Amino acid sequence: MRHTISVLVENKFGVLSRISGLFSGRGYNIESLTVGETIDPQISIMTIVTTGDDQIIEQITKQLNKLIDVIKVTDMTELDHVEREMVLVKVAPKQEDKAEVLRLAEIFRGRVVDSGLTTYTLEITGDEKKIEAFIELIKPYSIKEFARTGKVAISREGVKKK
């Protein structure tokens, strides 16, 4: 099963390599990994998407926790959470398809962030399902370049009913 794991780490050199080394050294798979600073510049947050059965995921979270530079590990999959990812895609549709491409962007609440003589660059943000669906639909329109951020995630504050 696929898990989204959020990891708070000390913002020091070498930390990314410790984390990626843990995955490669133990044969775990990384589907995506994002890193960014948090509000506290001494702490970074990594969001790792990985797959494995329960035992492997348990090992991954324990092994991450064991790394000295790791402050906190949260398996978002176990929590109610929000996930987002962004893609930038540069397409070169035929003249007659241009309107359809713009319509697609609109349907997916995307934006045109750049356009050239023959190209549009679209920005789409969403959860995995939305991004995957968009990619499927945009594929026929001659994709020139494609960039994807990988996921970030944050837990939801549940509204408790009494």
Next chain:
Amino acid sequence: MKLSGAEIFIECLKKEKVNTIFGYPGGVVLNIFDVLYDDKDLKLILTRHEQGAVHAADGYARASGKPGVALVTSGPGATNTVTGIANASMDSIPVIVFSGQVPTLLIGNDAFQEADIVGITRPCTKYNFLVKDVNDLSRIVREAFYIATTGRPGPVLIDLPKDVTSGKADFLWPEKIRIRSYNPIYEGNRWMITQAANEISKAKKPIILSGGGVILSGGHKEVKELAEYAQVPVTMTLMGLGGFPGTHALSLGMLGMHGTYYANMAIQNSDLIVAIGARFDDRVTGKVDAFAPHAKIIHIDIDPTSIRKNVRVDIPIVGDVKLVLRDIIKILKEKGKIQWVEIRKAWLKKIDEWKKERPLTYQKDDIVIRPQFVIEKIYEITKGDAIITTEVGQNQMWTAQFFKFDKPRTLLTSGGLGTMGYGFPAAIGAQLAFPDKLVIDIAGDGSIQMNIQELATAVIHKLPVKVAILNNQYLGMVRQWQELFFRERYSYSHLDVAPDFVKVAEAYGAVGFRATKPSEVEPIIKDAIKIKKTVFMDFRVNWKEKVYPMVPAGGAIDQMLYEEEENKPEKKLRAVK
């Protein structure tokens, strides 16, 4: 007053109460060596290879329980430590390695004798540091010792660029230390501990599986108390030997690939395993799916990642084994009178039958020296009162089987990594930690040649280390596998050309003895012990000897091969090149 980085380094070691370090000089650490030159309180043991320095620091640590320290130069000096560091890492030994590094401005430029040792050792250290500013040095050293010695111990490397050790700063020693992202858990979970105590009192066929963690945490008294109080037999991993007295009636010796018949049978038939500071290595479990099919497993370990890594666990307890065991014992005692002896009678009787059915044995011989006989003799003559190190291979397994370790920290052996060449430098380290104890390396003729240069270290420091070479003229363990599993095709396992070990010893200024007949074994061991010098004993042993019982790799641990099945007509041995 400002001190140089080199001086700060030395002050830090003194603050950590280090008085002996192992090392080897080179360009970028010359300023540190220059400060050491005048220092009266800190002694550097010059080994003859950096691998030897790290193994010696490791042996010092295993024998004494204090961290071992090594100091080497950059580039090749640093890369030579990698085996030693990986070895310490696999066996959770607190070793701190200081490596010189090229000046910070040159890092990354492929400077002369530059190696990215922090990158290279990242996966085989518990943590490592590159010091970029001399003002950080004392804090980093403090953190390194703290990390290496707490929680599940392990090696830490500190890379010291030359401009850091020559730069100047105030010496500030942080007395208190806190690393927000590193908080080992020592106290076990109450609820789990109660569950564990309940299971122990309910079980009909329980067994304790005692590992290296018992020795590292100093929990051997608690293991004994639990075993005796609740009448639970104890088997040990290779790393766990000495954690429970090998001569105790409840001891089943070692389990696993070359474990005793009765230990493996007891595990396979048990209804409860209390695993304490063990990590279920494949050499212990054999085929995991067939391991202890009827047993519930209680697993106590300070490292959460050890739990459920290899085997299913019913009651996981993360914590220091000593503290957790104390809690379990307390709860058991509160349960009031339980007729333990009655409850366990049938189980202990069954185990006794297994013990009688297949004890550990070997062929007695008047003509050829059997390697097991040498170990038995060493045991008899020393009455077990010695620190034993081993190399790797058959010599190691026979030692584990035939020497009875009653006390912790008396067997120093490379368990996880299985490093040939470990035993001799480790013995040197142990002897430096305990100058008055008898220290013996039980070696193979192959392994001893991997760090034989350390004879110089032993001789120059007048260390009375003894090395008992079980000389079978083979990479014996490799030969054994080839005989059993590779149709007797002895591909590159014959050591045709071996040095005359007696002459080698003498050439270095040590003493050399040789025994070719069983009758010579005892007098030689006695003489060697009498002489307060480094001694090599070359025992010419039966080269055909194999380690039994044996669980073939990947088999279930009750599917063992035994010696008597060997009585087939002897085949002629051909060394295939």
